Amino acid sequence: MNGIHDLAGMDGMGPVSPTGWEPNYHADWEKAAWSFFPFGARAGMFGLDEFRCHLEQLHPVHYLTAYYYEHWVHATEKIGAKKGYWTEKELDTRAEYYLKYPNVPLPKNDNPELVAFAEWAVNNGFSTARTLDKKPKYKIGDVVIVDSSVPKKHTRRAGYVRGRTGTIVMYHGPHVYPDTTGNGLPETSEHLYTVRFTNEELFGKEAGEPNGSIVTDLWEPYVTLVAQ
Structure with missing residues (x-):
């Protein structure tokens, strides 16, 4: 879902000013x-x-x-x-x-x-790795585009990568799919990939740091193969 929790890529939130030390618990x-x-x-x-x-x-x-x-x-x-x-x-x-x-x-x-x-x-921690009968659709090196639709419920498909094109750089196997378990549905699993995006692709040529890139993990239903 869209919300204030999904801050990645947003402007206007002010500087991040970490303190030198902070207690683990305040009370x-x-x-x-x-x-x-x-x-x-x-x-x-x-x-x-x-x-x-x-x-x-x-x-x-x-x-x-x-x-x-x-x-x-x-x-x-x-x-x-x-x-x-x-x-x-x-x-x-x-x-x-x-x-x-x-x-x-x-x-x-x-x-x-x-x-x-x-x-x-x-x-x-609690492992989310699972087994899955179906084979992965994609492989390392594939260029994919992220689903640009706006979800109304829980998802891990961050807003700043929706509609953007990136390259798969890692494959992690099947993992619990957040879009089912997060919304109170029975657990399912989907193949999970790490996708790399250039800063220019995400933020535009003017704002994107030259030669920089960002990686994020995306489940298979989030992406579609770009025709070569």
Whole structure:
């Protein structure tokens, strides 16, 4: 979908000014919020793409001004309520309690199995590699054009490459397809490629850095072979 989350290639957002040092967490609640994704995924509540889909539905102002882990809290709340893990009323009641007693510590969980799983997830991630019976349509060196249509739901087809022409430089095999799993549909997989685009192709001759290029990963349904 189109939204403020898809900032690549956009102008007018101002300079990026990273600080020399910043803590991993700004408050204790962020530590708890970090656990929402690995533990929610472990419980079968959601996968990565469905989680991302809900992040994309945040109001643009809130998306840009909220702390990073507020996004994670929002996605977990919405998915959990939709799937019956809790109700909006239960969440409101818990929030009211902590607003009334802000110094009450968060509930502790001393389950060593969950801690071990979280450590494993940090070091290994969740593989999206799959197997697929159908053979890939394209190969390294093929010139392809990216579908220029405007998706109304979750996709990993970034706006700045839509309608642009690039060259396949890597093939990664089949991987989970975001456009199904991210939108609450049963998991499917598609062949995944890395495609290289010249800066001139993406941003025009005047704005594109000469001789520069950008690579991005694209699933097979996103692209079509350009006739040679």
